[in-house]
Amino acid sequence: MFEAGIYQKRRESLRQKVSSGILLFPGNNESSMNYAANTYHYRQDSNFLYFFGLDSAGIAGICDADTGIDTIYGDDIEIDDIIWMGEQPKISDRAAKVGVKQVKSFKNLQQDLKEALSKGRKVHILPPYRGDTVIQLKELLSTNVDKVKDFVSQELIKAVVALREIKDEGEIKEIEFAVDIAYKMHTTAMKMAFPGTWEREVAGMVEGVSLANGAAVSFPVILSMDGQTLHNHYHGNMLKEGRLMVTDAGSESPLHYASDITRTSPVGGKFDQRQKEIYEIVLKANMEAIKASAPGILNRDVHFKAAEIIAGGLKDLGLMKGDVKEAVKAGAHALFFPHGLGHMMGLDVHDMEGLGENNVGYNETIKRSTQFGTAYLRMAKELKPGMVMTIEPGLYFIPALIDLWKSEGKYKDFINFEKVESYKDFGGVRIEDDILITSKGCRVLGKAIPKTVEEVEGVMNDV
Ligand code: GLY
Numbered sequence: 426m427f428e429a430g431i432y433q434k435r436r437e438s439l440r441q442k443v444s445s446g447i448l449l450f451p452g453n454n455e456s457s458m459n460y461a462a463n464t465y466h467y468r469q470d471s472n473f474l475y476f477f478g479l480d481s482a483g484i485a486g487i488c489d490a491d492t493g494i495d496t497i498y499g500d501d502i503e504i505d506d507i508i509w510m511g512e513q514p515k516i517s518d519r520a521a522k523v524g525v526k527q528v529k530s531f532k533n534l535q536q537d538l539k540e541a542l543s544k545g546r547k548v549h550i551l552p553p554y555r556g557d558t559v560i561q562l563k564e565l566l567s568t569n570v571d572k573v574k575d576f577v578s579q580e581l582i583k584a585v586v587a588l589r590e591i592k593d594e595g596e597i598k599e600i601e602f603a604v605d606i607a608y609k610m611h612t613t614a615m616k617m618a619f620p621g622t623w624e625r626e627v628a629g630m631v632e633g634v635s636l637a638n639g640a641a642v643s644f645p646v647i648l649s650m651d652g653q654t655l656h657n658h659y660h661g662n663m664l665k666e667g668r669l670m671v672t673d674a675g676s677e678s679p680l681h682y683a684s685d686i687t688r689t690s691p692v693g694g695k696f697d698q699r700q701k702e703i704y705e706i707v708l709k710a711n712m713e714a715i716k717a718s719a720p721g722i723l724n725r726d727v728h729f730k731a732a733e734i735i736a737g738g739l740k741d742l743g744l745m746k747g748d749v750k751e752a753v754k755a756g757a758h759a760l761f762f763p764h765g766l767g768h769m770m771g772l773d774v775h776d777m778e779g780l781g782e783n784n785v786g787y788n789e790t791i792k793r794s795t796q797f798g799t800a801y802l803r804m805a806k807e808l809k810p811g812m813v814m815t816i817e818p819g820l821y822f823i824p825a826l827i828d829l830w831k832s833e834g835k836y837k838d839f840i841n842f843e844k845v846e847s848y849k850d851f852g853g854v855r856i857e858d859d860i861l862i863t864s865k866g867c868r869v870l871g872k873a874i875p876k877t878v879e880e881v882e883g884v885m886n887d888v
Pocket residue numbers: 644673674685774817857
């Protein structure tokens with residue numbers, strides 16, 4: 426946990442940004458897998474963690490924007506739970522650690538909210554993303570399930586985004602801790618990417634490294650030699666010579682800050698010529714995008730820069746043709762790079778995505794594109810010091826998409842479909858790093874994870 430003053434300051438800043446009313450933060454509850462007592466790994470809600478820091482189920486927090494009083498609603502555990510879980514600190518002692526003096530039993534929350542609503546006070550909530558939270562809110566707010574959304578407050582969303590998008594030193598330390606675990610996860614994966622090994626063996630080991638370092642993964646491991654499928658969670662193939670293994674995996678720090686790293690390894694330990702050519706294009710896009718990321722720059726422009734490098738590289742290989750800038754403007758590059766350059770990262774791997782991507786990555790002036798590919802860009806707005814971003818260009822040969830566009834004659838002035846045909850067995854490449862926007866530019870977070878051809882082959886061959 427950070428020191429109490431950090432949480433107090435965050436809640437104070439939040440109160441200053443919201444005009445009036447009650448800001449309600451329900452913590453997450455346990456979630457059952459296959460019967461009530463057999464629960465999934467517990468994960469606290471990130472907004473609750475940010476403002477109230479307590480990492481367990483059955484708690485809610487309130488910031489009162491009018492009185493300036495913060496309250497935690499929760500209960501001490503009783504003897505039955507002590508027998509199964511061991512002794513736990515008192516809720517009042519835990520609340521003190523995050524600078525909250527007022528603690529009430531959870532059963533008071535419904536009544537307190539009822540009273541506030543009856544006095545005509547506004548209750549602000551963030552968009553709930555779990556069914557059980559919606560049901561809990563329905564009870565707490567004495568309303569119907571389909572009316573819970575009426576309490577979602579755009580004012581509160583905006584205030585939370587403005588605070589959470591700028592990371593302080595303590596948060597950066599946490600993220601770097603998570604990236605350093607990812608270093609171990611990814612070098613482990615590289616060393617295992619040899620023919621005859623099952624993807625599930627590598628994926629299991631990668632997740633195990635995360636757990637063994639004290640933290641769960643920040644999202645389910647994406648690992649496959651079918652890297653052309655962007656988020657491939659199927660790990661049932663045996664690795665084969667000639668394929669590229671895409672590993673997209675990250676960990677969480679003790680305070681639940683994420684890392685999100687992708688590396689691509691040649692199965693067998695050596696890139697062949699064709700793989701090297703494609704890999705170098707993605708690497709250049711990754712490194713140039715990092716160089717271009719700085720305060721005052723629109724992330725959308727960094728995305729387009731990466732797209733132009735990809736289109737330019739593909740043109741050099743004869744896979745694309747025509748004017749590179751025109752091709753990117755038209756959206757032709759999206760056949761090979763059908764996703765955005767990256768997203769914010771923090772307590773969530775896609776930071777604050779639960780508050781709505783358009784509320785996080787877009788604003789009044791920067792609106793989301795409707796063009797295929799660019800429309801998937803999660804964050805387009807201006808970069809500011811303190812933002813943490815992922816830089817994750819990729820280049821993929823997706824047979825179904827190639828066949829579709831070819832049959833539609835789409836972008837035939839920019840794409841050499843005949844040559845592309847011979848890459849349908851290629852798979853994909855993605856290279857992802859996590860960066861901090863600084864006052865002048867940016868820096869890559871954590872221990873540098875091997876990413877040049879020489880570095881990756883070096884790790885794989887114990888050089
Ligand atoms: N790990 C998912 C992503 O890179 O967005």
